Amino acid sequence: xxxxxxxxxxxxxxxxxxxxxxxxxxxxxxxxxxxxxxxxxxxxxxxxxxxxxxxxxxxxxxxxxxxxxxxxxxxxxxxxxxxxxxxxxxxxxxxxxxxxxxxxxxxxxxxxxxxxxxxxxxxxxxxxxxxxxxxxxxxxxxxxxxxxxxxxxxxxxxxxxxxxxxxxxxxxxxxxxxxxxxxxxxxxxxxxxxxxxxxxxxxxxxxxxxxxxxxxxxxxxxxxxxxxxxxxxxxxxxxxxxxxxxxxxxxxxxxxxxx
Amino acid sequence: xxxxxxxxxxxxxxxxxxxxxxxxxxxxxxxxxxxxxxxxxxxxxxxxxxxxxxxxxxxxxxxxxxxxxxxxxxxxxxxxxxxxxxxxxxxxxxxxxxxxxxxxxxxxxxxxxxxxxxxxxxxxxxxxxxxxxxxxxxxxxxxxxxxxxxxxxxxxxxxxxxxxxxxxxxxxxxxxxxxxxxxxxxxxxxxxxxxxxxxxxxxxx
Numbered sequence: 292x293x294x295x296x297x298x299x300x301x302x303x304x305x306x307x308x309x310x311x312x313x314x315x316x317x318x319x320x321x322x323x324x325x326x327x328x329x330x331x332x333x334x335x336x337x338x339x340x341x342x343x344x345x346x347x348x349x350x351x352x353x354x355x356x357x358x359x360x361x362x363x364x365x366x367x368x369x370x371x372x373x374x375x376x377x378x379x380x381x382x383x384x385x386x387x388x389x390x391x392x393x394x395x396x397x398x399x400x401x402x403x404x405x406x407x408x409x410x411x412x413x414x415x416x417x418x419x420x421x422x423x424x425x426x427x428x429x430x431x432x433x434x435x436x437x438x439x440x441x442x443x444x445x446x447x448x449x450x451x452x453x454x455x456x457x458x459x460x461x462x463x464x465x466x467x468x469x470x471x472x473x474x475x476x477x478x479x480x481x482x483x484x485x486x487x488x489x490x491x492x493x494x495x496x497x498x499x500x501x502x503x504x505x506x507x508x509x510x511x512x513x514x515x516x517x518x519x520x521x522x523x524x525x526x527x528x529x530x531x532x533x534x535x536x537x538x539x540x541x542x543x544x545x546x547x548x549x550x
Numbered sequence: 551x552x553x554x555x556x557x558x559x560x561x562x563x564x565x566x567x568x569x570x571x572x573x574x575x576x577x578x579x580x581x582x583x584x585x586x587x588x589x590x591x592x593x594x595x596x597x598x599x600x601x602x603x604x605x606x607x608x609x610x611x612x613x614x615x616x617x618x619x620x621x622x623x624x625x626x627x628x629x630x631x632x633x634x635x636x637x638x639x640x641x642x643x644x645x646x647x648x649x650x651x652x653x654x655x656x657x658x659x660x661x662x663x664x665x666x667x668x669x670x671x672x673x674x675x676x677x678x679x680x681x682x683x684x685x686x687x688x689x690x691x692x693x694x695x696x697x698x699x700x701x702x703x704x705x706x707x708x709x710x711x712x713x714x715x716x717x718x719x720x721x722x723x724x725x726x727x728x729x730x731x732x733x734x735x736x737x738x739x740x741x742x743x744x745x746x747x748x749x750x751x752x753x754x755x
Contacts (some may be wrong), residue, residue, distance in 0.1 A: 292672065292673060292712060293668065293669045293670050293671075293672045293712055294672065294691065295699075296670050319704065331736070334589060336670075342701075357743070360567070361564070361565075361568070365572070365733065365735070365736050365737075365739060365740060366735075366736055367567060367693060367734050368565075384562040384564065385562070385564060386564075386566050387565065387568065389562075389565055390735060405711055411561050411562060411598070411599070412560070412598040412599030412600075413563045413599075413667075414598055414599075414667065414669070414695040414696075415561065415562070415598070433663060434629040463667070463669070463695070464669065469590045492666060493665065493667065493669075494665060494667075494669045494670070517665070517670065518670070518671070531725075538665060548734070549724050550691070
């Protein structure tokens with residue numbers, strides 16, 4: 292039976308983890324390779340590394356980080372942040388990523404999705420979408436506004452139509468972050484997630500708002516998410532992806548266990 | 551143990567090479583040097599993406615070289631599209647023939663309420679006597695990402711269920727294939743790659 296995925300996310304700046312799934316017993320909380328390996332050992336189904344470094348020098352640091360992180364990682368590994376061209380993506384794949392996540396660059400140039408998909412396959416292209424409900428719209432959820440530049444700028448696109456275009460262009464998955472819920476710990480935006488998940492045939496990864504184990508069960512059920520991003524997991528009173536999945540299994544969610 | 555990995559420009563090889571080396575293989579990559587296939591001790595054909603990409607195997611002469619190597623008894627492992635290529639063909643690219651080692655053809659998952667592609671960790675039901683999947687316990691999970699699949703037949707080494715039962719692995723003598731990605735399937739996947747490296751005509755070492 293297919294299982295719901297728990298994906299550990301590491302935000303990286305200049306080669307160090309600055310935010311993300313933080314466990315109290317990690318010795319070097321700042322090293323992406325150490326943390327990724329730990330999460331994989333502790334039951335994470337997949338690792339996402341998001342680079343928030345914007346500088347040119349930072350790109351080389353990122354490639355080194357990806358290479359080091361990928362070396363001993365035998366679960367799917369997705370890398371995002373600053374990938375603007377198919378060549379950028381090729382470098383990240385060569386360094387050992389299995390998937391790349393594109394966001395602002397895909398909105399500025401949607402052909403980027405086609406280009407990466409053609410060369411590396413649709414399964415290698417994750418389109419990340421940051422969306423905020425639009426109370427002014429006829430349908431505040433389906434017409435949620437899509438933002439770029441870390442949520443600072445409205446991209447003049449609506450979430451469902453953009454997700455559909457991304458799918459048509461060859462995206463393999465959608466990573467959907469609810470800006471309304473992000474950081475609130477009041478639960479994922481299940482209506483938003485379900486609206487996108489029902490509009491496309493590719494998997495949707497939910498992100499933003501988790502505060503309890505029940506929130507994950509909720510987004511896998513009502514939210515129709517195929518996977519969920521876990522950030523700052525220790526806030527939910529569990530110590531690892533494995534214990535999160537054990538709790539989810541008790542709640543009737545199909546997860547990869549033992550892992 | 552030396553493994554010749556075939557590069558036909560369908561996706562990235564980094565993860566496959568890394569995992570093979572992790573379980574002790576020395577890897578050689580070829581995108582058309584037939585002598586490397588003729589001298590191969592073991593062959594791995596990875597591949598993600600579209601079935602049409604396998605046309606390159608015909609154009610470069612790799613198809614004939616691989617067919618001859620298989621006939622000599624060289625252990626062969628196809629991964630994902632590399633497994634599908636072992637069959638007669640796929641409805642994904644109806645005009646592109648596969649190797650035809652297995653007589654059946656691959657087809658897209660049936661229309662249903664479920665999403666296609668099938669992406670994520672799914673469990674295996676291992677067939678009795680599979681040597682490739684030796685030591686894989688019931689309910690162990692592996693990572694899939696695909697929209698087309700091979701049917702369950704007498705050669706099926708493991709069955710997985712998504713919309714319908716399909717062949718997660720195929721095995722007949724020295725010719726093996728996995729629809730999932732062992733290189734991304736954690737300890738279970740590495741165990742399977744290890745089994746492939748240890749495979750001998752007489753039985754595993």
